[in-house]
Amino acid sequence: MKRRVIIVDGPLIFSQPCCALATLGMRRFWAAKANEVGSDILTLPLLAARLAGGFRRAADREMLSAAVAAALRGDGYLQIDKVKDLPGMVRAATQTLERAWDSDLDLTALASTSERLADLALLEHRASEALPYGAMLPRPLRNAAVERVRFAAALFGSISLEGLVDVAPIWRPLLVALSAHLEVSWSAPAKLGQDWSPGQVSVATAESPKVIRGELSADPRAEVVEALRWARQLLSRGVSASDIAITAASTQTWDEHMLVLAGHAELPIHFSHGLPALGSWEGQSCAALADVLGNGISQERLRRLLAHSSSTKAAAVPADWAAGLPRKAGLFNVDQWRRALCYARDHRSDPGAAERTLLPLLDALAPGLANAEQAGKAFLGGASLGLWRDALRNAPAAAVALSLDSLRIRDSRHPANSVVWCPASHLIGTPRRWMRLLGVAGRSWPRSDAEDPILPDHVLPRRRLVPISTAERDRLYFELLVSRPAEEIVLSRSRRSTEGALQSASALWPATLPVRICTRSRIPEHAFSETDRLLARAVEAGRSERIKAASSCWRDWNREDATAHDGTVRPGHPAVRRAVTRLHSATSLKLMVRDPLGFLWKYALDMRPVALSEVPLALDHLAFGELVHELLARTINALEPAPGFVRASSDEIELALAAAVNHVFRQWPLERPVPPALLWNHSLEEAARRSLRGLTIDTSFKKDTASWSEVSFGLPSADEGTQSPWPSGGEIFVGSSKLKLTGRIDRVDIAAGGRGVRISDYKTGATPRRPDKVVLDRGKELQRVLYAIAVKQLVPDTSQIVSRLIYLDGASPPLALSRDALEAAADDVARFLDKACELLERGHACPGPAAREPYNDMRLALPAELDAYLARKAKAFGILARDLDQLWSTP
Incomplete structure (x- = not known):
């Protein structure tokens, strides 16, 4: 058996084992397929490690990163000491060292020429000492291999370099030394300074592909869409996935689109440069x-x-x-x-x-x-x-x-049975029969050269560190790829960049190349995904229930009459009936009369807003109101029954309030999100200030008055141990529709024997401009009237009921409704609630004035152009809700 070592380069053609899974590269796959017994596929670092022996090995990127990170933690650097802890320093330093090693620079010898080079030489020395046992840097490994070159013939037989465009200067002395003991040959894709090579060099003959054409897309995402359509078309024709490649000079611009769209397409796409962790x-x-x-x-x-x-x-x-x-x-x-x-x-x-x-x-x-x-x-x-x-x-x-x-x-897909997506540098050693080059535009192919972050040109001449510029290498890769005997090569570029800037064609783009313009809305010959297929087949897409619904919604948006998409449903719908006959609160009934459509969404469809902030910077108006009400309730409960709230002095009220604040300060963070500490303390101080106003706004009471706070009513069952002036388990009905009502009254004062009942509803919002004129306030202030209706049923023998609004942010006196005004307001509320029930029963739900409010929880469910939408549907909605117009204009 004749032994032979084949030297390749690049992660696509050669992949080292990853953990317990040995992933063979393309060259190993070809060798196994051709039954090449005796062939060993290696890279130059692996060749040097095998020749050096003694369990020596080249330090991989992970080892180097760890060693460089450990070396940077040391002191004694002259220039990089101030930046060694910055993000990206380990990656930048490792990249610079790799460039210096590839160029075979002796950093120790160059240390005397510059403080920066002295720092880099010290970094190299410390990194070498930090490597695990047996791991070596490239220069020491190369030197160790050269010292044992006499064993090369017994180990390797012959050496053949395949697909390498160039050999880094650091490995050239090793190949020169090997050529004295065994046969070294080089099959290069292009003539590029191989004069130093002592062995036989054969250069592949340039050939034109059978088909080469160009495509112009809208943007990088559209380029990926067209590339996947092209790949799907080839696969449908029976082309093997291992013969298809999609490449770019640098994949960064297209990576995210390729990852997402390839997942939708369910195509076997191999990312040779790895997947995002x-x-x-x-x-x-x-x-x-x-x-x-x-x-x-x-x-x-x-x-x-x-x-x-x-x-x-x-x-x-x-x-x-x-x-x-x-x-x-x-x-x-x-x-x-x-x-x-x-x-x-x-x-x-x-x-x-x-x-x-x-x-x-x-x-x-x-x-x-x-x-x-x-x-x-x-x-x-x-x-x-x-x-x-x-x-x-x-x-x-x-x-x-x-x-x-x-x-x-590392991508778990094998390149031998996948379409490959890779940088052009990975594809040079293993070109494919069908290739598509993305981003052949002015700024992306070729790319401009950039300064090394550690060794810029003024410290070390750029060409000493990197012999071939990025632009020259990109030009070379482009020429090599388009001069292969491929079946088809497609050059692709986009009209605009990711940022939206116009892009010109690359200087490498052939002037006579036929170009097809691919618009976003074009019907593709082969769709790459289910969504793309429906886009191409309008008739089939029209049969999809989702698309039918979307089309119907769009048509209804432009109509002036009220449709099912505007909230109308069939009369007597069971979901609407369940929502109307549920146990209501003052909040749900207010929503019913001020926004019937919002009521339908919330209580018939159970739609709820999503909390977007985990740590609020301030309590919203609802949470702040709950905070004030809890402070009021805890203070009054602490004073009842002894000494009694109505008999307590101002000092006793303040002490009870302070205890309530302390309890809430410790307990609320365990139950709900609160602002950061400083803002939370400020919120508590403001809530305590408003609570004290609510507790001391009544300067005198009759001696036989009893007070309760947070008094519940209308519950299905009463809680044991709760203090209440009436049984809280009875049912409360409102209007002829018999709407069941429950709630919790902020404060109730009852004179002895039930001679009179006073209800107080505390408001933490801003005081209206003319508070004395407020009765129902266009349906916003139903709560105190509804509570008065409930008290009338709970205490039927009382001779007088007073229902008050107390605004805590200002100095206005309590706004009270009593006697004839309260009875008239109660009749109006019952009548309008009956009208709202009839409206919903007929299936005529529509947006009301609450839909326009900035704090509307269901705002996201409404059209984005709300004003235009409501203006278009104004006449239809006005006809549906004409029975509620009077309420919406009542002061």
């Missing part, structure tokens, strides 16, 4: 940890992190650790978590297990990014922990999110 489960585990460390602990973030954790410590957390914790609670520090877990002990099977296992993990998260390494060990394991360490090695902990974004992992 964040697209994997392990990457998402790291992202969840970075989110917690960078943005702080919260319940939502911790739940996400534990769901992705893979460490033994995280696995020890019991499955029911979150039982009893309110999902809305923010829990932004360890103390809040400790108290919340303590309060929820009764809900867990093992009360103390969650605290024993979870609190040490929270202590690891509390310091934030400063404890990133230990937090990674606590929550991550296996491949996730490896990615986390890579991210921390490539950048400081403060920039770990950016570092994770740049990490890539």
Whole structure:
């Protein structure tokens, strides 16, 4: 058996084993397919390592990054000391060192010429010492191999270089030394300075492809769409996936589009340069940890992190650790978590297990990014922990999110049975019969040369560090790819860049090349995905229920009459009837008369807004109102029955209020998200100020008056132990429609014997301009009237009911309704609610004045051009809701 070593280069033609899975490159696949017994496929570093012997090996990129990161932590650098901790420094330094090694520069000899080169020489020395045993830098490995070149004939037989455009200067002395002991040949794709080579050099003959054509697309995404259509067309003709390649000088512009669209297309696309690490489960585990460390602990973030954790410590957390914790609670520090877990002990099977296992993990998260390494060990394991360490090695902990974004992992697809997507440099050694070149535009092919970040031209001449410029190399790769005997080569470019700037054709674009313009709306010959297929087949797409619904919605948008898309439904719809006959609150009834369509969405379809902010900078108007009402309720309850709220002095009220503030300060963060500490304290101070006004606004009471706060009524069953002036389990009905009402009155004052009842409704919003004129306020102020209707049924023997609005932000007196005015308002409310029920029963739901309000929870469900939409449908909606017009104009 004749032994033979074939030298190749590039991750597409040669792939080293990854973990336990040995992924063979294209050349190994061809050798196995052709039954080339005795052939060994190697790269030049692997060849040098085998010749050097003694378990020596070339340090891979991971080892180099770790060694450079360790070397940068040392002191004594003359110039790079101030920037060594910046994000990207490890990657930049590793890149510069690799360029210096490839150019065979002796950094130690050059150290005396520049402080920057002296720093780089020191960095190289320290990195070499930090490598694992047996791992070597390229120059020492090359020298060790040259010293043992006498064993080459016994080891290799003959050496053949295949597909290499050039050989880095560092490996040239090794090949020269090998040529003295065995046959060295080189099959090069182009003539490019091979005069130094001692062996036989054969250059491939340039041939024109059978078909070469050009395509012009709208933008980079459209280029990817056309490339996938082209690939699908070839596969449908029986072309093997291993014969198809899509390439670009640099893939960065198209990577994201290719990843997403290839997933939709379900095409076998191999990314030879790797997939984004964040697209994997392990990457998402790291992202969840970075989110917690960078943005702080919260319940939502911790739940996400534990769901992705893979460490033994995280696995020890019991499955029911979150039982009893309110999902809305923010829990932004360890103390809040400790108290919340303590309060929820009764809900867990093992009360103390969650605290024993979870609190040490929270202590690891509390310091934030400063404890990133230990937090990674606590929550991550296996491949996730490896990615986390890579991210921390490539950048400081403060920039770990950016570092994770740049990490890539090996694609599990094999290039031998996949369409390949790769940089042009990967494709040179293994061209394919059908190739498509993306981005053949002025700025992307060829690319401009950039200064090395560590060794710019004024420190070391650029051509000494990188003998061939990026532009020259891109031109060479382009010429090599289009001069191969391919079946078809397609040159593609986009009219506009990702940013929208106009792009011109590359100087490499052939002047006589026929160009096809591919518009976005064109009907493709072969669709690349299901969505693309429906776009090409309008008749078939029209049979899709989703597209039918979308088309119908668009037609109804332009009509002036009310349609099903505007809220009209069939009369007596069961969902509408269930919504109308439910147990109502004042809020739901106000929505019914002010926005029937919003009522339908919320209570018939159960649509709810999504909370977008985990940590609010300020409480919204609803939460702030709840805060004030809780302070009022706790203060009054603390004063009842002794000494009694009506008999309490101002000092006693202030002390009770202070105790309520202290309780809320500690308890609310365990139940709901609250602002950061400084803003939370400010919110409490403002709420306490308004609460004190509400508690002291009545300067005198009759001695036999009793007071209650947060008094419930109309509940299906009464809560035991609650203090109430009436049974809270009875039913309350409103209007002839018999709408069932429940609620909670902010404050109720009742004179002895039920002679008179006073209802107080506290308002935390702004005082209206003319508060004395407010009765129903166009339907906004139904609550006090509805509560008066309820009290009339609960205390039928009372001789007088007074219902008040108390605005806490100003100095206006309470706004009271009583006697004839209150009875008239109650009749109006009952009548308008009956009209709203009839409107909904007929199926005529439509937007009301509440739809235009800035705090409308359902605003996102309405059309974006709301004013134009309501103007177009104004006449139709006016006819539907004419019975409610009077309410919408009532002061």
